[in-house]
Amino acid sequence: MSLTLRLYQPSDATVITSWLKSEYLMRQWCADRYEHYPVTPEDMNRCSERYIDGQRSRALTMVDGCDIVGYITLRIPADDPAEQRLGFVIVDDSRRGCGLGKALVSMAIKYAYEELGATKVSLGVFENNPSAIHCYESAGFHRIPLLETESYKCLDETWNCIEMGQHKRIMK
Template sequence: MSMLLRPYKPSDATAITSWIKDEFHLRQWSADRFPNYPVSPNDMNLYYREFIDGKNSVALTLCDDNEVVGYITLRIPGDDLSERRLGFVIVDDSKRRKGLGKTLVKMAVDYAFRELGASKVSLGVFENNHSAIHCYTAAGFHRVSVPKRESYECLGEKWECIEMKRYSWGTIRLIKPNEIPLLTDFLYEAIYQPGDYPKVPRTVLQEPMVWAYVDNFGSLSDDVCHIAIVDDLIVGAIWSRLGCSYGKLDDSTPELAISLYPQYRGRGIGNQLLSCHLAHLKEKGYKQITLSVDKTNYAVKMYVKAGFNNIMDREHDYLMIYDFAK
């Protein structure tokens, strides 16, 4: 195979529209953008001429040699010129289950980063589109938390979207069992140590209230951890387990911990880890999550911005809570 991602041509519409076999799949692909099924090549080209300007939005066709096998769009979703949003992702239905969708998405993301100068790529996918969610996850996207989920009326039902993102710096994913020992390092990095103070000895990890955050992690179903990967290196982690230590509220509320290696701080990775982890826990049905943070820690601002509220002002730290129902 010789894959090429090139600008869309109106003549591509004949092949692309032939892949949409029923209205259910039309709605999964385009929501309410096309009012009627079936969609004709002319319908697609009319939409292209109205909404794809070649600057703020581009349409791309994937070709295998000279055969049209995929289609995707990228657009600037708002005022943030560093973001591009994927849309209208579709591949030849006769060539599915061969990794073609993953190839298309990865090539489009690379194009957004390399040619368009984007630092992040986002997308919305209907939660009933399981194959697409799997494809995007395989291509390095992860779910993120948003204030309000996008939804559409489709076929007499309300379809809700899952928001996903990928960043130019690397990827976020769930930790693997063989990587769990790394949490010992990240637990040490999670201890707030101002730069003008001597570092505490690593023996502090042996204290029961500290070690509780990682003790036999992964053995319980409520143990959840996401990691940040840059250039194939694990550089940060965020994890939670049922209330275990300084941030414990009750036996049914998970407690959060997060840390990055020092050289990767200040790059927005912590915010993105937090958003991903919160989205995951909300999807799993948790009602709330807590954390303990030193009052002088600059991370307090990050937690407040993310939606955490201070519920207890203690001598040295705040007990904060995030309500998933809000």
């Protein structure tokens, strides 16, 4: 594999949205950020145009040679550019179990620290997504207890989020 990250391009949406095989998987990916299933490439590009500004938020596509194999966003969650928050993490569903998720997250963490100057990287993940939780833990994230649990209404259920984070390791 020859994995690299590059900026998201609107033409990527056709491949990325094809990985959302069910509304359940789509909701684990985006919670309530899209109003309906299935998400079309046009929906994804409208969302990207609206929320990805290239400064406070970025969308990145992971490629293996010429093949699109992953997608992730980074954004500043508050007015502190020292923190970057990962979101919309997804990999090619036909290549799950090959380490692509950990590679994507690890590359995004490196990008956040080295290119964006972050000292902290955070994310939220639904507690009903154990494979994603395992992926994030294997990439160095740890659970952060919160006083209040963030929850979303998805598919007539309440889904609770787990907050996770990590700080840049300073080498001496």
